[in-house]
Amino acid sequence: MRLVLLTDLHFGRAQPDLVQPLLDQVARANPDLVVIAGDFVQRARAGQFQMARAFLDRLGRDWIAVPGNHDVPLYNLPERVLAPRSAFRRWITPETEPEVGADDARIVGIDTTSRWHHQRGRISRAQIARVGRIIEEEGGRRTVILVAHHPFHHRPEVEKKVMIGGAEALDRWSDCGPHVILSGHLHTWAVEPFVSRKSRSMTLQVHCGTGLSTRLRGEPNDFAIIDVEGDRLEICRMAETGRNTFTELARSSFRRTEVGWREAGAR
Numbered sequence: 688m689r690l691v692l693l694t695d696l697h698f699g700r701a702q703p704d705l706v707q708p709l710l711d712q713v714a715r716a717n718p719d720l721v722v723i724a725g726d727f728v729q730r731a732r733a734g735q736f737q738m739a740r741a742f743l744d745r746l747g748r749d750w751i752a753v754p755g756n757h758d759v760p761l762y763n764l765p766e767r768v769l770a771p772r773s774a775f776r777r778w779i780t781p782e783t784e785p786e787v788g789a790d791d792a793r794i795v796g797i798d799t800t801s802r803w804h805h806q807r808g809r810i811s812r813a814q815i816a817r818v819g820r821i822i823e824e825e826g827g828r829r830t831v832i833l834v835a836h837h838p839f840h841h842r843p844e845v846e847k848k849v850m851i852g853g854a855e856a857l858d859r860w861s862d863c864g865p866h867v868i869l870s871g872h873l874h875t876w877a878v879e880p881f882v883s884r885k886s887r888s889m890t891l892q893v894h895c896g897t898g899l900s901t902r903l904r905g906e907p908n909d910f911a912i913i914d915v916e917g918d919r920l921e922i923c924r925m926a927e928t929g930r931n932t933f934t935e936l937a938r939s940s941f942r943r944t945e946v947g948w949r950e951a952g953a954r
Contacts, residue, residue, distance in 0.1 A: 688789045691718040691748075692911040694836070694871025695897035697757065698738040699729030704931050705899050705908060710745055712925060712933040716912050720787060721748045722794065724871040724895065725755025725836030727779060730762075736778035743779070751785040753796040755836035755872065756806055771802040790829075792915045795821055797835040799850055808837025808850030808872070815856045822863035830915055830943060831866040838870045838894050840881050845873060857881060861889040865943045867920065869893050869913075874904045878922050878939050880948040888947035893922055909936070918943040919951060 691713050713721065728735035743750065758779075759771045766773060772783055783798040795818060799808035822831050839853040860866055861883040868890055874897045880888035896909045909926040910933070919942050926936040942951040 688720070688791045688915045689716065689718045690794075690832070690913040690915070691716050691721045692724065692869050692893065692895050692913060693721060693898045694724035694895045694910075695726040695755070695874055695900055696723075696739065696742065697726055697729045697897065697900035697902070698742070699732065699735035700901055701738075701899035702901055702908070705927060706742065708927070708931045708933060709898055709910070710742075712910075713746065713748065716925075718748060718912070719789070720794070721746055721750035722834050722869060723750060723752040724834055724869055725753050725800075726757040726871065727752070727755070727775075729757055731758055731760040731774050733774070733778075736774055740778050751787055751794065751796060751834070752779055753785070753798055753834055753836055754779075754783055754800050756800055756804070756808070759800050759802065761805060767802055771800065772798075788829075791917060792830045792832050793821065793825055794832045794834060797833055799835045799837040801851075804851075807848045808835070808853070810835075810839075810850060810852040810856050812852070812855075815852065815859050818856070819859050819863045822860055822866050825864070827864055827943070827945065830918070830920065831864070832915070833866060833868045835868065835870050837872050838892065839868055839890070840892065841873075842877070847873065857883055857890055861887045863889075865889045865891070865947055867891045867893065869895070869911075871895050871897070874900065874902055875906055876909060876924060878924075880941070888949075891920065891941055891948040907936075909933075
């Protein structure tokens with residue numbers, strides 16, 4: 688199964704000259720599924736969601752998505768409190784926690800947005816329990832791939848606060864079996880196993896940067912191509928390094944084992 692991971696498109700603060708090159712490269716990758724990890728828009732306004740919707744309509748591929756914190760209204764306080772995901776559901780998809788099954792993978796969306804926090808994510812104990820049951824159900828037969836906007840773990844130099852409940856989720860899921868988390872939010876790239884406090888590397892983290900935003904934070908616009916075959920996962924970073932084209936910048940490969948994720952040689 689081939690996935691394309693897009694995140695942090697930020698229509699309203701997107702680079703218009705990159706829209707067509709990004710669409711072209713997704714078409715060349717020919718994925719089975721496009722996974723979009725939130726922040727479609729900059730300020731949750733109808734005009735920005737319309738641009739995001741037009742982008743989705745041009746993808747020409749099956750896709751799923753979860754919301755990001757920018758997809759929740761910031762200044763419209765009544766809507767933020769009473770119906771924070773209404774615009775996302777109207778313009779993008781009614782389902783904020785989608786699930787897709789295939790021969791080699793089970794993809795599970797997690798809505799980590801919170802009406803009470805502008806940037807910081809949150810995961811509830813009910814969500815942690817639901818995902819834990821899914822990982823246990825698979826029992827290593829298929830790779831469980833979780834999709835959330837907010838990362839569950841930050842490197843020490845990251846200024847943003849880690850999501851509420853993130854550490855508890857990683858510990859719980861480490862007990863359940865190996866899995867992958869796809870996320871965005873930080874506008875930076877990172878691919879690494881997370882070693883839990885129990886010295887397990889059950890979580891393979893893939894943090895993708897921004898596909899289109901002008902807020903680059905020292906890194907290029909990028910997206911990921913992820914190939915899943917049996918117990919093997921190969922991740923390719925496609926980055927815009929000049930002239931509005933996306934080219935391969937890095938590639939890594941991992942193998943899922945009973946004791947966690949291990950690096951494997953790229954094919």
